[in-house]
Amino acid sequence: xxxxxxxxxxxxxxxxxxxxxxxxxxxxxxxxxxxxxxxxxxxxxxxxxxxxxxxxxxxxxxxxxxxxxxxxxxxxxxxxxxxxxxxxxxxxxxxxxxxxxxxxxxxxxxxxxxxxxxxxx
Numbered sequence: 001x002x003x004x005x006x007x008x009x010x011x012x013x014x015x016x017x018x019x020x021x022x023x024x025x026x027x028x029x030x031x032x033x034x035x036x037x038x039x040x041x042x043x044x045x046x047x048x049x050x051x052x053x054x055x056x057x058x059x060x061x062x063x064x065x066x067x068x069x070x071x072x073x074x075x076x077x078x079x080x081x082x083x084x085x086x087x088x089x090x091x092x093x094x095x096x097x098x099x100x101x102x103x104x105x106x107x108x109x110x111x112x113x114x115x116x117x118x119x120x121x
Contacts, residue, residue, distance in 0.1 A: 002026040002110045004095045009115030016119070017083045022095030022112060024076040032098040032107055034071055034078040038091035038117075045094065049080060062088075085119045093117050 008020040024031060035050035049059045049069035057069055068081040078095060095112040 001101055002028060002097070002099050002108075004097055004110050004112035006093065006095045006112040006115040009093060009117045011118045011120065012085055013120050014085060014087055016085050017081070018085065018117060019082065020080040020093055020095075020115060020117075022078040022080075022097070024097050024099065024110070027101045028076055028099055029102050030100040031073070031076055032100065034069075034098075035096045036069060036078070036080045037094045037096055038089075039094070039114075040091040043091075048093070051078065082117070085117075087119045087121045089117060090119050091117060 003025050005023050006020060008018055010018060012018055033050060033052050036048040037045050038048050039045040047060060048063055049067055051057045051069045051071050066084045071078045092114040094114045097110050098107050099110055100107050
């Protein structure tokens with residue numbers, strides 16, 4: 001039904017920047033919330049940043065002031081601008097979206113495949 005595709009990950013030195021993109025496609029009536037999560041080896045997946053359709057945002061304490069989440073509703077795309085990256089930011093980053101596929105059906109959560117972000121010291 002709905003697919004999320006992340007892009008923009010890669011290898012960067014500490015202090016550098018990356019911008020991740022998450023493009024949603026498929027049967028989409030409306031996307032309510034979008035978010036970025038990450039999972040490092042041996043750790044639970046955690047919320048990095050979230051954004052509502054209206055633009056309200058929330059961030060994990062560890063990334064406040066460094067990361068910025070945004071979205072383009074016309075393109076069904078979310079972004080995560082990551083600045084001042086630290087080695088502890090190294091993880092697989094996953095996009096999540098709460099999607100309404102029709103006016104009457106309930107919403108569903110969808111996950112992307114993930115994109116690797118590696119920050120070297």
